[in-house]
Amino acid sequence: MGLFSFLRKKKPAEQVTETVHRINFEELFEVDDHQLTKLATNIINGEPLIVNLESVDIDSANKAIAFLSGVIYAIEGFVLPIKEKVFLFGNSEVYDDGSVRKLVDDLI
Numbered sequence: 001m002g003l004f005s006f007l008r009k010k011k012p013a014e015q016v017t018e019t020v021h022r023i024n025f026e027e028l029f030e031v032d033d034h035q036l037t038k039l040a041t042n043i044i045n046g047e048p049l050i051v052n053l054e055s056v057d058i059d060s061a062n063k064a065i066a067f068l069s070g071v072i073y074a075i076e077g078f079v080l081p082i083k084e085k086v087f088l089f090g091n092s093e094v095y096d097d098g099s100v101r102k103l104v105d106d107l108i
Contacts, residue, residue: 022047031063040068043075049068050087051089053086054083054085069089
């Protein structure tokens, strides 16, 4: 938040719903480096990701969370836990319009 962040224009209604429509949903059944790199690239390109790790063992889930959390740290984004093994990863702009937060609240 900058000193003049209040001067930032509000996004039009079409863009508010667009954020929710861009969310990628991935359920991982195994964790491999190629797949994690692909997911990380999508996050870096501004596409929010909800990842479900309920079908993988704890070590694989920890590997995926650690890797994707590192990506989020590098782009100054946020990780939002939805359930015990379900997380939302996204850059800070994803949360600006409030539509993603509303979606997560509706899911919980």
